[in-house]
Amino acid sequence: MSDCIFCKIANHEIPSTVVFEDEQVIAFRDLDPQAPTHVLVIPKHHYATITDDVPAETLAAMANAIKEVTKAEGIDESGFRVITNAGPDAGQTVHHFHMHVLGGKNLGMGLLSADAQ
Template sequence: MTDCIFCRIGSHDIPSTVAYEDDKIIAFHDLEPQAPVHVLVIPKKHIESLDDVTEEDQELLGHIMFKIHEIAADLGLANGYRVVSNNGEDAFQTVKHLHFHILGKRKMTWPPG
């Protein structure tokens, strides 16, 4: 999808500071970090939100979840981290491309919202 900023980052049309990449996903540092470590993990395939995931996306989502712990370890987040996925307008999903935030290197508060 050529008008999607995350698709353009995933295809390297827009530069980013990459934390991890393989043929299915890319993880890059957020330009407006909400924690000392704030990385976004996105599928290279355009999926608008969790509501748009199909049965054929199960393997891709499993891959993302599996890789998140490896990415977090590489970022030095052994003491803990939070994974967030905002889904829809009320959840403040500002980019309509499925993504997961990895936040760490500070104490998190609860409730988050």
């Protein structure tokens, strides 16, 4: 999609701090981090949400990216949270499927909002 900011990041049209990249996905630092580590993992192909018929291979590539990001960020053993939001009621503001990888501190038992800040 030509107007999607995440598609532009995936195509390297907009600069970002890339943490991991392969043929199917790219992971980059969130500009408004909600935890000491806050990385977004997105597919390079545009899907609006996780329920948008995302191929199994893409989901597997995203899971692998999360593994690599958590290792690179040093949160693989201490713990991390992975969240995806789907639709406005969930707080999705960019309508390109993405997963938030958060860690680097005790995130508690609450949901993402105030507990991760």
